[in-house]
Amino acid sequence: MSTLSSTERTAKRHMGINTSRRISNTAAYTVLILISIIWLVPFVFIVLQSFRVESTWQVGYVIPQKWGLDNYANLFKTDFPRWYLNTFIAAVATAVLQTVIVLCMSYTLSRFRFKMRKPLMRFMLILGMFPGMLTMIILYRVLKDLGMTQANAVPGLILVYIASSGMGYYVSKGFFDTIPKSLDEAARVDGATRFQVLKKIILPLSKPIVIYTILTAFMGPWGDFVFARYISFGTSSGMNVAVGLYNWLNRDQIANNYTMFCAGGVLVAVPVTLLFMCLQRYYVEGVTGGAVKG
């Protein structure tokens, strides 16, 4: 050992670091790969089932014996396109309206000082702790009287989805709070109205949080089951995909519809997956951004 030159010693020490890093990396990646496999199995399974044409019933193996797009084609002979459209309309409308409401609410609570501001925020926090399901029965009565159930469930659903969206202001308010107020003031002195300040200064600086808000607002209705089932109340033309597809799993329908159900599931996942792939960078920034952008 004592005969080693200093450069050799350094090299040896580096090798030690490299080796131990390699071991810990290998261990970490092994665990992560295992977890991903477990996590991906159901998805792969559903995709494979959706391409199976030899039987519409469940079979005892995973890889299809005969591949084809029959299941997808058959979807269009059912009410599926209608459900898909219903879901899409509800989700897009909710995404737009809810985003507008949430961002305005957050801006107001972040920038304006008015009486009862703090009590209001506290009140909404407590109100938000009650599960939304509690309101189902009364909501149904109200929507029925307004003629927004069953076949007309979509506008009713949009109402339900956006009704409490003002309460979801926390994340974006937190983000807005980190933008210096003097920017607002400079813009107002420069001749901007409050709304122009929001549009031209705050929102461009909050891109991640805007996208995060749109995504979450879109996802809620896209995957909703409970309210959608309740308000469409068995009328096929008012259902969304989740409710419609679920009905195919009834004991009397599953034999003919199982693989079609899988195909429908894949189609449901497509837009959300695409959205996420395009916007995931912002989504992650949005979730963590408020905290680090000091």
Add this chain to the structure above:
Amino acid sequence: MANVKLTDVKKIYDKNVVAVHDFNLEIKDKEFVVFVGPSGCGKSTTLRMIAGLEDISEGTVEIDGEVVNDLQPKDRDIAMVFQNYALYPHMTVYDNIAFSLRLKKVPEDEVYEKVTNAANVLGITEYLMRKPRALSGGQRQRVAIGRAMVRNAKVFLMDEPLSNLDAKLRNQMRAEIILLRQKLDTTFVYVTHDQTEAMTLGDRIVIMQNGYIEQVGTPMEVFEMPTNLFVAEFIGAPKMNTFKTKLIEEGGKYYVTPFGSKIEVNGIKGDMLRERNVKSQNIILGVRPEHISLAENGGEDTIPCTLEVNEMMGSELHLHVVTEDGSHLIVRTPTVDLDADARRELVYGKKLNITFEGKVMHFFGEEDNRNLLV
């Protein structure tokens, strides 16, 4: 290009914290007024009330004869420069400067002309396409000033625009603001805590403390005739020496007796005391460091003291001395007045005699700290 008039303006925050008390001031057209005072004195709050960024609790603010209390900032036709620049980080320098013009729907070629003009004046033409984060502090402040310049507003408000800059840059920008003022020729209200900025920039200075105006006057007025002890100590650097002593009237002549000496109040100050028929009383005497001189020999009109610190400032020396009763004074002596030998002797422990003339003294009441001659 407008006058600004504040009448009984008050700012009361929640829980009855009063930040500004009955603020009365008329700022004339094209005047450069500086609000100066220690932090928390209400100077920024007052400026923000003029800008419309802060509600006015009581009183009225008029711009060009129109009461603007209930007008939004955008409707007051003002331009403002902020301490932290407040540049829009997602816009280029060009877009930052053009922002207000575009809001006013000014045609794009006119915008281009105005922005490039302002950039030329401020020397930031080569940075126009950069984002603010790629600029240094001084450049950012220029952009902020440029943004205010293109507004062509009636009143130009500046809230401590130089305090985030380093000392050298601050001096340079101060000179540029003076030039800018000549070019723009509009009404300026400038807030600072730095008395040098106030003295060099202002046509008039408003000295504030705890929400009250202590004195309003030209730099020369507040320097030569401070209304009270606070103003006297705030204006001038190093600050004025003040100490308790007696003012004695003897046979039509006035004397002060600091630290066992007896110095006649001669010159204009003596005349003024006589005119006002001031009685003998305990006072606080103020003498600026530059008005104290080193005396050759001890006499009745000199004060013996010991040198503690000798600060060599280049053109002058700041001598920190202690009197026999332990009071600390500062003496400012031009370097040229002393030959090399005398300078070398000015070291710790050196015994000195100091004196000053009557015409440079300031007299403040012991109780109310008000200038006896105002």
